[in-house]
Amino acid sequence: MQVLFIVNEAAGNGKGKRVWLQLQQQLTITYQVAFTEYEGHGKEIAKQWAQQQQEHMLLVVVGGDGTIHEVVSGVVHNKYVIIGVVRAGSGNDFARFFPSFQHARQIEAYVRTTMANTQMDAGIIQLGDKWNEIFVNNAGIGFDAYVTKSINTSRLKFYLNKIGLGKLSYAVAVMRGLFRFERFDVTIRSGEQEWQFQQAWFVAMSNQPYFGGGMKISPAAKADDGLVDITIVHGISRIKLLLVFITVFFEKHTKFKEITFLQGQHFDMSVRAHQVDCHTDGNYVGVVNQGIPIHCTVQQNAWQVIAKDA
Numbered sequence: 001m002q003v004l005f006i007v008n009e010a011a012g013n014g015k016g017k018r019v020w021l022q023l024q025q026q027l028t029i030t031y032q033v034a035f036t037e038y039e040g041h042g043k044e045i046a047k048q049w050a051q052q053q054q055e056h057m058l059l060v061v062v063g064g065d066g067t068i069h070e071v072v073s074g075v076v077h078n079k080y081v082i083i084g085v086v087r088a089g090s091g092n093d094f095a096r097f098f099p100s101f102q103h104a105r106q107i108e109a110y111v112r113t114t115m116a117n118t119q120m121d122a123g124i125i126q127l128g129d130k131w132n133e134i135f136v137n138n139a140g141i142g143f144d145a146y147v148t149k150s151i152n153t154s155r156l157k158f159y160l161n162k163i164g165l166g167k168l169s170y171a172v173a174v175m176r177g178l179f180r181f182e183r184f185d186v187t188i189r190s191g192e193q194e195w196q197f198q199q200a201w202f203v204a205m206s207n208q209p210y211f212g213g214g215m216k217i218s219p220a221a222k223a224d225d226g227l228v229d230i231t232i233v234h235g236i237s238r239i240k241l242l243l244v245f246i247t248v249f250f251e252k253h254t255k256f257k258e259i260t261f262l263q264g265q266h267f268d269m270s271v272r273a274h275q276v277d278c279h280t281d282g283n284y285v286g287v288v289n290q291g292i293p294i295h296c297t298v299q300q301n302a303w304q305v306i307a308k309d310a
């Protein structure tokens with residue numbers, strides 16, 4: 001049984017490196033390892049390995065949600081690759097929903113026994129004819145993507161990680177963004193139905209419930225139901241949005257009339273705004289302009305993850 005580790009040493013501001021060093025000392029099975037060196041490298045490595053497979057292999061990602069996104073993007077629709085994860089990121093939303101490995105012994109036991117795995121859905125987002133991306137956890141347009149962009153482009157996350165407060169980086173970026181972000185109008189269609197939302201903060205498209213490092217934004221989302229869950233936060237003041245973010249941690253945000261939850265297989269959207277940011281699994285994608293068609297759908301049985309009790 002082939003085992004490949006794809007390690008992002010930079011994930012979690014160096015946690016990837018620390019986690020890998022510890023794993024490496026404990027592993028006694030035969031394995032191969034590849035280290036990501038730049039953005040998009042995880043997808044390239046995973047794709048190259050997936051193409052060569054004739055039988056099941058275990059691909060263990062040591063990293064955070066961004067690295068997992070890249071790796072799964074490289075193996076979608078390959079029936080041989082089973083994804084395992086050792087969490088080493090900052091937010092780790094993947095590991096809050098999907099099964100993951102806690103230590104080397106567990107990985108070894110898995111490889112030596114059943115290699116039991118479960119088929120999962122992949123969300124798909126198309127932005128005009130420019131981008132066609134999958135998402136494992138969630139994709140978003142609006143405030144969450146704006147916050148992602150500002151975390152990526154500021155040194156904030158780095159410094160907070162240094163003092164052991166990395167988990168706060170999302171919250172701090174949210175606070176800053178609250179006063180700078182420009183809300184937008186959005187139209188969403190699914191089949192014959194159409195919804196108009198004014199002054200939207202964001203549209204989150206979810207494959208699983210968690211986003212932003214533990215916020216259960218789409219409580220009903222399941223990654224194996226063939227559906228995408230959409231959460232729209234709209235027509236709400238800056239202060240009330242803050243309240244929403246606090247209540248999300250306790251799953252009380254479902255009570256707000258300004259939060260709409262939709263569920264379906266296909267959604268078409270268009271924004272009325274000069275530009276709105278987009279992310280997939282916390283990786284910044286780019287800007288959507290007025291008139292650009294956005295299509296969101298889901299593909300069932302798109303990839304395999306280790307089974308829950310593996």
Ligand SMILES: Nc1ncnc2c1ncn2[C@@H]1O[C@H](COP(=O)(O)OP(=O)(O)OP(=O)(O)O)[C@@H](O)[C@H]1O
Pocket residue numbers: 008009010011012013036037038039040041063064065066067068070088089090091092093282283
């Ligand atoms: N060697 C590298 N140096 C710097 N960045 C890298 C390297 N290899 C990969 N990357 C990029 O690092 C980004 C962040 O990684 P990742 O998301 O795994 O960690 P994180 O942001 O700390 O965790 P999380 O997304 O769970 O909060 C990835 O999107 C990837 O493109």
